[in-house]
Amino acid sequence: MTLPRDYRGQTCALARSMEIVGERWTLLILRDAFYGVRRFGEFAGHLGVPRAVLTDRLATLTEAGVLARGPGTGTGRREVYGLTPKGVALWPAVRALTAWGEEFHPAEGGPRRVFLHAGDEAPLDPDGRCTACGAAVPVQDVLVAPGPGLAPPAPDDDPVTAALARPHRLLTPLLTTAPSGRSTKGSP
Amino acid sequence: MTLPRDYRGQTCALARSMEIVGERWTLLILRDAFYGVRRFGEFAGHLGVPRAVLTDRLATLTEAGVLARGPGTGTGRREVYGLTPKGVALWPAVRALTAWGEEFHPAEGGPRRVFLHAGDEAPLDPDGRCTACGAAVPVQDVLVAPGPGLAPPAPDDDPVTAALARPHRLLTPLLTTAPSGRSTKGSP
DNA sequence: GAAAACAGTTCGGTGACCGAACTCTTCTGC
DNA sequence: GCAGAAGAGTTCGGTCACCGAACTGTTTTC
Numbered sequence A, B: 001m002t003l004p005r006d007y008r009g010q011t012c013a014l015a016r017s018m019e020i021v022g023e024r025w026t027l028l029i030l031r032d033a034f035y036g037v038r039r040f041g042e043f044a045g046h047l048g049v050p051r052a053v054l055t056d057r058l059a060t061l062t063e064a065g066v067l068a069r070g071p072g073t074g075t076g077r078r079e080v081y082g083l084t085p086k087g088v089a090l091w092p093a094v095r096a097l098t099a100w101g102e103e104f105h106p107a108e109g110g111p112r113r114v115f116l117h118a119g120d121e122a123p124l125d126p127d128g129r130c131t132a133c134g135a136a137v138p139v140q141d142v143l144v145a146p147g148p149g150l151a152p153p154a155p156d157d158d159p160v161t162a163a164l165a166r167p168h169r170l171l172t173p174l175l176t177t178a179p180s181g182r183s184t185k186g187s188p
Numbered sequence C: 001g002a003a004a005a006c007a008g009t010t011c012g013g014t015g016a017c018c019g020a021a022c023t024c025t026t027c028t029g030c
Numbered sequence D: 001g002c003a004g005a006a007g008a009g010t011t012c013g014g015t016c017a018c019c020g021a022a023c024t025g026t027t028t029t030c
Helices: A013-021 A026-035 A040-047 A051-063 A091-104 A159-163 B013-021 B026-035 B040-047 B051-063 B091-104 B159-163
Strands: A067-071 A079-083 A113-117 A142-146 B067-071 B079-083 B113-117 B142-146
Touching: A013 A026, A013 B026, A013 B091, A026 A040, A026 A051, A026 A079, A026 A091, A026 B013, A040 A051, A040 A079, A040 A159, A051 A067, A051 A079, A091 B013, A091 B091, B013 B026, B026 B040, B026 B051, B026 B079, B026 B091, B040 B051, B040 B079, B040 B159, B051 B067, B051 B079
Parallel strands: none
Antiparallel strands: A067 A079, A113 A142, B067 B079, B113 B142
């Protein structure tokens, strides 16, 4: 990354951010990480990103300290990728870009997913504050829930899409939670 | 843009945003637009972006309704590019990414530029609220001002960099203001 | 212990990006 | 007006990133 393909000469903070999160797919990978996606195959299956690109992005983000790579919990202890505090700090940016897309390029039938304040189930306003209590909602108290525009569950949905059919708290593992063996797959 | 190089299959709002503002250089171009940069040559000179890429990005953003292209004011009435309301709505995203870069990749000597609330000259907090009065500051009341880390003015600075050596209100034209003839160049 | 699933890697083709040079229009000075 | 200069893109060849598909080696399950 460093020299040939950086934003040469740009000394501003935004350029430094873009060096890390400005590449193709990177913000979508991070969004999935907020959703609780943690494993290589889950990212690949949900995003449809070329696997070589995913490998590259995960390495870049890990090197940058945005993600941390470590052994998973439970018996199946494959490597998992999780957001570090530095990665979690990107939430306002992810939320702002999502809100902008929602406002100016709305999906037919309404938003596919909505963000709610975990306590009172009220939606967040564009600034990330709870529309009910007015508080600035910290990431870990945000629920991602199906919105009116979400397509009904299909049998060929990837596991991440299927899991997101019900409300889920950000940053909590989505699929690979089971402390002993896998128990997340509904019924094969 | 539409089919071959989109984020195929991704139906979320973030992916729709990234289709428009997720390409290389795009957010830096928009940052400059917030600073008041309006002409092709100013963007090119300040960013160092290849001119062909700049042409492409300006066209894409104009088509998307993020920028509007129109004749400039005054005698020199070359075309200028300005943010539309849809473009202005990207401010929270630009600010969040800038704040993240500032926090996790600080420049030596401190930030090169800071954002202030125009009324009381107090800096904004990471959420875009005034640290003095607590109000959420609308874009047009934000001042971009030189920070402690900014290099001293050099004779070979491009005009945009030179103009940003003093505080400037976002969205107001930076260089091409003069209603009759050019009056912005200090001393040739 | 065999088979399946998983996490990457490799590979050839294609498109994007890069820097430099070039063209055409618009403006300025006389 | 007219010549020269500057601004706004366009063109071009080389390089790099991205894409999809197939492949490899490890881990997990049966």
